[in-house]
Amino acid sequence: MLADIQNNLSMALANASHGDSPAMEAWKKDVIAAGPKIFPVDPAMPMGPNGFQVMSSLMHKGKFDADFLKRLWTGRGEVRARVPGDPGVAWRDTAHLDYPPTDNANDPLSGFMEALGHNPAASLDFFNVSTGQGDD
Structure with a gap:
């Protein structure tokens, strides 16, 4: 369910x-803007997934707007630059954001890449820009 x-x-x-x-x-x-914000699962513990992780878990279906994806990627990159160490450790927490639950880290890149897979134009633009081939 x-x-x-x-x-x-x-x-x-x-x-x-x-x-x-x-x-x-x-x-x-x-x-x-809520991307870097931490959303504690337990009020007694200050840790929990951040907004980018939560949004990523909600991006596996549907065709998201290309501009929205671009803005989301930029915000996620700013947060990732401030997170030291191994991303697998940085994104891991005790909250299971994907259902059915897995032991995978809640990497905000996962849902974002899935969303790109549902929007070929955004995907093409993203990878052209990322490789230095795009207009931006």
Whole structure:
């Protein structure tokens, strides 16, 4: 049941990312701004997944807007640059964000790459820019 909820929420968020109303633009900005924020699972413990990890777990279904993906990637990179050490250790926490649960780290790159796989134009743009071939 949790996997179905996660999949349906992913589809809803993907559709929402294409909205261009002032309210939707504010939502996208807020999602990206919440990326580095820690969301404690247990109020007694200050640790938990960050916003990029949570959003990544909700990006496995649907076609997210290309500009939203680009802005999300930029924000994630800024956070990753501040996280020292092995990414597998840095992104690991006790929260299971994907259903069914796995022992994999909650790497925010996972859902992002899955989202790129559902948007060929965004994927092409992303990899062209990443390899120095793009216009940006």
